[in-house]
Amino acid sequence: MTAIAAEHGVHMTPAPPGPRGIRRLLAPGYVRCLWTIPLMFGFGAGIAALVRWLEAWHPVWNGTVITTISLATIPLGFLGGIGGFDYWLGYAIGRPTQPEDHSGHGARSWKDYFRVNTDHKVIGIQYVATTFVFFIIGGLMAMLVRAELAKPGGQFVDSQTYNSLFSIHAALMIFLFIIPVFAGLGNYVIPLMIGAPDMAFPRLNALSYWLLPIAGVMFASSVLVPGGGFATGWTGYAPLASHQPLGQVFFNMGVQWAGASSIMTALNFLVTIITMRAPGMTFWRMPLLVWANFTTSLLVVIATPFIAGSQFFAMFDRVMHTHFFDPIGGGYALGYQHIFWFYSHPAVYIMMLPGFGIVSEVISTFARKPVFGYRLMAFSLVAILILGFSVWAHHMFVAGMAPWLRVPMMVTTLLIAIPTGIKVFSWLATLWEGRIKFTTPMLFALGFVSMFLIGGLSGIYLGSVPIDIHASDTYFIVAHIHYVLFGGSLFTIFAGLYYWFPKMTGRMYNERLGKIHFWMTLVFFNATFFPMHYLGLQGMPRRVYDYAPRFAGINMFISICSFILGASALLFLYNMITSWVRGPLAVGNPWRANSLEWQVSSPPPIFNFDAIPTVVAGPYEYGVPGARHAIMADEAKTADSVHAEAEEVRH
């Protein structure tokens, strides 16, 4: 990084000398965690023991209770140790307020990525790198699942281990990969796109990143506790979850940390987009990626508290033997599913809308055409946001819920196909007669449109009650979810990473490897997941480690294809890492794109802009002679005259 910074003439102040000796115990950093973590652990365990002693509950030292509380207190100790709370604690005891002095901005060496940093660009890279670590762990678990399923009968894991393998795979992919990787890309790109020097709350931004590895470590480490990892699927249905080994609590608490992280980031995005847009950047001139993250953030802020609630209830039922969902004590067993899906269906759009935004950017840039129906594209995002809250019970057609709820939920579910269809047709119309350049991001965007179409169509099947009753809990569901989350979300993530790789690293990726990666992914993705539609309709149940011998041949085929699919991810990682280290240097705007992030150097200057640019038109005016999206602060002009010009435009 330092070399690139020097090559691009980015000014980096030398790092201030770090604390030495005993002072390192007091300065923010991992050394301070050595006492903050035990302190918070002792505090939590002590409170638990005190309450149990006062209430005369036996035993006073209860392992389950202490573990549960520690899953809250140890992370707090860690966050305090690395310095996530330093400013606010100082504020609370009356230190003068300091506007963030930005001295910690930028990364001077790779070590800075392991520290609390308030620069949105550093945080964006921290997010993406962290999520890919959990993507690899989750992917390896998928490989183990496929290895177990290669032949009928048990191969090398028992049923409980198998259940926890696919549960952790799903929890990591959903909560630690797809949702936060979009937050990471958004973190890097959104302030640049709207012409802001940083996010609205840089310290909160840093804190919300650091909650994420906590959640991931919690999910992954649940395999180490007695009884094994959580084994209820990522849905963690109660009352089943209330009678599981201790690993279940790691899921309940991990979701809280990941959820808190995503709520804080979403809040930050919303405030940034509302209050920090460059002069002239009206809502109707925002790039669609900003629109997509705006609607996604609204979904996150409104819906995520419901999964927090559902996990608290399930955890209390398990640890404190309360009666939220336990029918014997008067609880309502179906309540968990209602509360859970009220978040988790909107969560499907949380995992998809940012991808829609990425694809709009990529397709418009590489087709050299304005996005077709820009306003309708934005309105359809809002329509999905609103409709998304009215469809949750379509996950429960066979759960025994009130029968009158089925048809309304089916109708609203099918209605969502309309705004989604608008988007698909708008992308096709954008491509129509465009001068298409088949770069790797474009290939992934086109792959996304076709794969997501298949996933969307099987979604319409599953949305209709009769087909859902037949296909529920079969491999048809597995095929559907992977077509929308792998063929959908992951393809857009790849498109976005290739697209912004030059901007984020200052270097170009290897186009040939990128294309090989795309074709390998596309072919073996379909070879892996398409046959699952057939398996499901033939009645092979999901979430079972054994199956009928008549499915043996097709499962072996799927397993082999899935291993090649897994290998294609290694090709991607190889390309990313080697290109980051020694790829050819990237120019500021290799794709000749219009939006603001491409008008600065690659990687962007430490504070994004010398002076805030002025936006004069929409972001997709490709092929329109003389059209400009923004007027940048020119080299020849001083910062002041640009501001005066900006003032004029505003008045």
Add this chain to the structure above:
Amino acid sequence: MEAHAAAEQHHGPPPANVSSRIDARVLGMLLFIGSEIMLFGSFFTAYFFVRVVNHDSWPAKGTHLPVFVAGINTAILVTSSFTMHWALTSIKRGNRAGMRAGLALTFFMGLTFLLTQIAEYSRIGFAPNDSAFATIFFSLTGLHGMHVFIGLLLLLAATIRAFRGHYTPEHHHGVEIPGIYWHFVDVMWIVVYVTVYVL
């Protein structure tokens, strides 16, 4: 060129454009409260399932809720919202003593509320795992208690800062934003009190 060199000297970002009339911190707090309302919403959903869908007896047979004591507690909390408002209007007019008194009074009334609730828990005669009613009772009031606790932490910070000479008629976000949160905690308690104790 000199101005350009000077711009590089100051080592700070260019000032961001202000594209909305609402203050970023106030907007952040309002969005956070929106999220909090949904969290309460999930707890009220659980309440709805037990009380409306399941028709469990409310309160459970053989138990009763201290409606009167909780009512007095409600009055204390509602009053504390007015003292909070007093603190804010005082500092807006430059009356530091009024702000300090208002913040301190609000803090101690909030503390009284919380301690009364803890006392109520220990004498109420049933435990969270006795029945679905008890579960919902403790979870809703406990969730609200957690919010009172967080509100008290925010108020404590504001009070300490007020006594150490911070805040002016122009800069009082440190009073205003905890105040918004405190009003939210108050309104939420009225909803919890009416649904859990009165109805």
